[in-house]
Amino acid sequence: MKGACAVRIENEPQSIVAEQPTIGDFARTFRRIQAEIHKVIVGHERAVEELLSALFAGGHVLIEGVPGTGKTTLVKTLGLVLNLSFNRIQFTVDLMPADITGTRVILSGTDGRREFSFQPGPIFCHILLGDEINRATPKTQSALLEAMAELQVTAGGTTYPLAPPYFVMATLNPIEMEGTYPLPEAQLDRFLFKVRLGYPGENELVRIITATTGPEEAGVVPVFTVEEAAKQLEALKRLVREVIVAPPIEQYAARLVRATQPENPRIIGDYRAPVRVDLVNRYVSFGSSPRGALALILGAKVRALLDGRANIAYDDIDQLAPAALEHRIMLNYAAHSDNVDAAQIVEQVVKAVRPTRI
Known part of the structure; x- marks a missing residue:
């Protein structure tokens, strides 16, 4: 419950x-x-x-x-x-790292000799x-x-x-x-x-x-x-890995991730987003990493199988955008001051990029 x-x-x-x-x-x-x-x-x-x-x-x-x-x-x-x-x-x-991963302890053998033995932690x-x-x-x-x-x-x-x-x-x-x-x-x-x-x-x-x-x-x-x-x-x-992804779908996932990244040459050089999203440039310090695109595609493959399909649709990507991207967007102080959260950013990015589908 x-x-x-x-x-x-x-x-x-x-x-x-x-x-x-x-x-x-x-x-x-x-x-x-x-x-x-x-x-x-x-x-x-x-x-x-x-x-x-x-x-x-x-x-x-x-x-x-x-x-x-x-x-x-x-x-x-x-x-x-x-x-x-x-x-x-x-x-x-x-809590210490060794409490998670495990540690080496000294144990006595039957012959009286002592030796180190690894005791696995709960991570195993x-x-x-x-x-x-x-x-x-x-x-x-x-x-x-x-x-x-x-x-x-x-x-x-x-x-x-x-x-x-x-x-x-x-x-x-x-x-x-x-x-x-x-x-x-x-x-x-x-x-x-x-x-x-x-x-x-x-x-x-x-x-x-x-x-x-x-x-x-x-x-x-x-x-x-x-x-x-x-x-x-x-x-x-x-089986999830075998789901087919068409090139336009891959392009769409890539555009979504790129659109979360602010136009800041100090961070990513001479960069222009494929779609300009005002909220991103105003409130985002760092956008999603490439792992965000991987999360979109892998999650969409699961949704496709659930729907009985062996290929991904655009809606599969849209439905997973909040879960895949929100935690990967780092907001600046202006966002906290204006009560803007990552959910609003992702919503605006999806709306802005959606009409540009190939």
């Missing part, structure tokens, strides 16, 4: 994905995962779809929401539904929840960067691989500023999407009350078996 609650597994899962999945297999699996999550999570339909889109696209997600909106419960439920190994890191100001799993990531120092936050980008962890001079699939979901609370640290731009850019969870409506709140104050806990049925979960999920992710 929106808010903390206990979740249990109802029945054993059955394998539902073939070794060579089809578009129909993908859509059915996606919708089944979605349905199981909504046994526990009330509302947040768009957020859940964006979260799963990032999972199948092979990216990571930053989840923003005020306390009690179900951020942690959503992530825990996903771990149960997928039947993959799951760890949680509660970020605090005194398939699904990782970084709870309240903005409470840790930037040094500790950056401990996730290598794992998110390269699927490996370096500790004590040794590099250790992470087993795919690997999915990081980090939560942050936007209203508490005391004792928090802004996420570095490099780390923000590693998240494929930023998903926002808002307050529930009145009817949703009634459903939450009914479901969480009764005698029974919400239950979910895992979609995959423990033995096949990783293999089947990777097969579905490979």
Whole structure:
């Protein structure tokens, strides 16, 4: 539900994905995962779809929401539904990088000799929840960067691989500023999407009350078996990569990203945006990186498969623009002074670029 609650597994899962999945297999699996999550999570339909889109696209997600909106419960439920190994890191100001990655300890062998042994940290799993990531120092936050980008962890001079699939979901609370640290731009850019969870409506709140104050806990049925979960999920992710992208669609995604970048020669040389957006030049310090275009295309591939298509449409890009671009736009002081946020910037960029489709 929106808010903390206990979740249990109802029945054993059955394998539902073939070794060579089809578009129909993908859509059915996606919708089944979605349905199981909504046994526990009330509302947040768009957020859940964006979260799963990032999972199948092979990216990571930053989840923003005020306390009690179900951020942690959503992530825990996903771990149960997928039947993959799951760890949680509660970020605090005194958390050290070694608390995340692991450390070398001295152990005594049966022969009495002592030797170093690496004890893996919680980062070694398939699904990782970084709870309240903005409470840790930037040094500790950056401990996730290598794992998110390269699927490996370096500790004590040794590099250790992470087993795919690997999915990081980090939560942050936007209203508490005391004792928090802004996420570095490099780390923000590693998240494929930023998903926002808002307050529930009145009817949703009634459903939450009914479901969480009764005698029974919400239950979910895992979609995959423990033995096949990783293999089947990777097969579905490979199918996403096979979706066709026409050159005009690639051009459109590139134009959207370029239009978020201000015309500042000191930053990017002799540059002219393909479409001039006044809000961008007035309020944006840095626009989206090239990763924003990759996020648009990969997320759009997932949406295409859900719609039974093997090719991307323009609307797929438009629907994902907020989740893919907002957290990649760095605003200046004028924007904060005039109460302009990244959502308004992205909305204006999409409106401005849309008529220029080739």
